[in-house]
Amino acid sequence: EAQVTQNPRYLITVTGKKLTVTCSQNMNHEYMSWYRQDPGLGLRQIYYSMNVEVTDKGDVPEGYKVSRKEKRNFPLILESPSPNQTSLYFCASSPRGLVHEQYFGPGTRLTVT
Amino acid sequence: SQQGEEDPQALSIQEGENATMNCSYKTSINNLQWYRQNSGRGLVHLILIRSNEREKHSGRLRVTLDTSKKSSSLLITASRAADTASYFCATDPYGGATNKLIFGTGTLLAVQP
Numbered sequence: 001e002a003q004v005t006q007n008p009r010y011l012i013t014v015t016g017k018k019l020t021v022t023c024s025q026n027m028n029h030e031y032m033s034w035y036r037q038d039p040g041l042g043l044r045q046i047y048y049s050m051n052v053e054v055t056d057k058g059d060v061p062e063g064y065k066v067s068r069k070e071k072r073n074f075p076l077i078l079e080s081p082s083p084n085q086t087s088l089y090f091c092a093s094s095p096r097g098l099v100h101e102q103y104f105g106p107g108t109r110l111t112v113t
Numbered sequence: 114s115q116q117g118e119e120d121p122q123a124l125s126i127q128e129g130e131n132a133t134m135n136c137s138y139k140t141s142i143n144n145l146q147w148y149r150q151n152s153g154r155g156l157v158h159l160i161l162i163r164s165n166e167r168e169k170h171s172g173r174l175r176v177t178l179d180t181s182k183k184s185s186s187l188l189i190t191a192s193r194a195a196d197t198a199s200y201f202c203a204t205d206p207y208g209g210a211t212n213k214l215i216f217g218t219g220t221l222l223a224v225q226p
Contacts, residue, residue: 004155033214042201042218043156050212058213090155098205098214101146101158109153 002027004105006091012111013081021076021108023091029103031094032074036060036087037107043090049074050097081112117145117202117217125223132189134220136202137182143209145178145185150199150219159187159200164208194226 004025013019025032033048035058045058049068063085065077074093078085088109092102120135136145144163148156160176162169162185169176175188189196199219206215 035216040218043203043216045213045215048212048214056212059215088153092156097212098209099144101161102148102156102203102214104148104155104157106155107153 002103004091004093004103006089006105006108008108009106010109012113014113015082016080019078019081019110021078021089021091021110023074023076023105024072025074025091025093025103026072027093027095027103028071029093029095030071031097031100032068033058033092033102034064034066034074034076035090035092036085037090038087046076046089081110083112086110086112117204117215119200119202119217119220121220122218123221123223125225126192127225128192128194130192132192132196132222132224134187134200134222136185136187136217138185138202138204138206138215138217139183140204140206141208142180142204142206144205145176146203146214147174147176147185147187148201148203148216150201152198156201189222192222192224194224196222197224198222 034046035043047066049055091105094100146161147159201219203216
């Protein structure tokens with residue numbers, strides 16, 4: 001089944017403890033991105049990747065890192081999480097950039113205390 | 114600031130009625146997309162309309178795009194309780210030059226049985 005998977009789905013952590021949220025797609029998509037969703041603010045793009053080894057900042061990249069070493073994987077790294085990063089995170093992919101629909105993962109609900 | 118803004122923020126209708134929600138954006142675009150999100154879940158793509166298209170249909174969905182007014186509307190006809198969800202528009206600002214996808218804050222649709 002064609003899909004985008006994220007792990008973990010739920011995570012509660014403490015301030016400053018490094019964490020990684022994984023994202024994987026099995027559709028051979030070139031474009032992948034991360035979003036965070038907060039009440040009243042909609043979805044905001046954190047980072048995106050046009051292809052392997054090509055990543056760039058979205059609108060809210062502060063406090064996050066990404067890597068794209070393989071086409072299928074696009075992990076989101078929080079080196080030192082803070083409470084303001086408590087949010088619902090979505091990974092998405094598309095065949096080639098923004099001319100195609102985005103396929104979204106199920107989301108990761110992160111709470112930083 | 115948000116590239117896309119939906120109107121209204123919330124809409125409550127009876128089953129069988131039509132629902133119309135609007136999206137306004139600020140810059141030139143290549144395409145505009147509409148997504149649906151059931152509470153706390155991943156987004157599901159509904160329709161993509163390109164900047165040279167004025168109207169597009171998919172089942173009970175009808176999307177219009179007016180690039181001169183920088184606005185789009187999503188019409189759901191003969192609504193069902195299962196249509197209850199949040200609806201988001203997304204655009205690729207500056208004709209896609211930024212490779213970013215910007216979402217609006219969404220319209221929360223409640224369809225009463």
